Amino acid sequence: MHKNTSPQSRKPVLVDLALQGGGAHGAFTWGVLDRLLEEEWLTFDGISGTSAGAMNAAVMASGHAHGGADGAKAALEDFWKLVSDGAKFSPMKRSIMDIMSGQWTLDNSPMYRAAEMMTQVFSPYDLNPSGKNPLSDILAKTVDFECLATAPIRLFITATNVRTGSGRVFRNAEITPDVLLASGCLPTMFQSVEIDGEFYWDGGYSGNPTITPLVRECQSRDTILVQINPIVREAIPKTARDISNRLNEISFNAPLLKELRMIALLHQCADADSGEGGQWARMRMHRIATDRVTELDSSSKMITEWKFLCGLRDEGRRTAELFLQTHGDSLGVRSSLDLNAMLEVQ
Secondary structure, three states: OOOOOOOOOOOOEEEEEEEOOOHHHHHHHHHHHHHHOOOOOEEEEEEEEOOHHHHHHHHHHHHHHHHHHHHHHHHHHHHHHHHHHHOOOOOOOOOHHHHHHOOOOOOOOHHHHHHHHHHOOOOHHHHOOOOOOOHHHHHHHHOOHHHHOOOOOEEEEEEEEOOOOOEEEEEHHHOOHHHHHHHOOOOOOOOOEEEOOEEEEOHHHOOOOOOHHHHHHOOOOEEEEEOOOOOOOOOOOOOHHHHHHHHHHHHHHHHHHHHHHHHHHHHHHOOOOOHHHHHHHHOEEEEEOOHHHHHOOHHHHHOOOHHHHHHHHHHHHHHHHHHHHHHHHHOOOOOOOOHHHHHOOO
């Protein structure tokens, strides 16, 4: 366990968390949360999560309600171990060459390539007519949904309405296994999820994650964004697969960037003492991210080998540790994320 980087007398700071989605890359977020939960001076007010971020949020809040920080840490490890165990017999495995060279990719996996090609021709309604999602049973084992309704940590889970294209944010008492599955429902892999007569896809299309409820409904003035979806890539994609993957990254980042730019603008022109604009102007933003995720290819989001997940967890812990050492003193005082850069025209 890392040594606590903060003085024992540190005044408590109320923080919100904003957790992005990204498949197995969400294990990086697991590591970040695992490290932050060790800081007794941090109190978690609200968590906004999408897709894998939604899973992490619900598991953490449920575990925390039952056993505090230690309960949350244990619940997160249980969830990711079950994800790994559940995929042990999946036909989509790394190639022998990639295993021998230590490459974390499925690009050379015949079954992954075949599945990718099939999604271009067949829909999930053809390939998975029962609509079964293996995460359903895992969530039932690791999240106490009745407890979430009254859990002290406020949850905001985003899913995208297929009919309207708009995002819906589900709060504690509304959260069910279907809500979490809807938040992570990639249209090419799973059937849309029906909730209250409407059908939903992945929340990343409308908010990855959604910042607005953290500003409007939480007392905290500090939001820590845990980012696993790269905003900038220097290399120009040229293959059909790389172009498709980059388009997905851009579309999944667009709603978040819009909200961050709004916060930046309101920081410059809004009266912090008045109205909703003042609420946004008072928000202090922080970000935890790593180049390690940017270096991984998109197919690795489907890799659930325990060694891979633990490696991402360890990178999350390392990055959170560095954040605490570098920006811990900014929490409760000032933004550590350069919001003015969000307004620069590239």
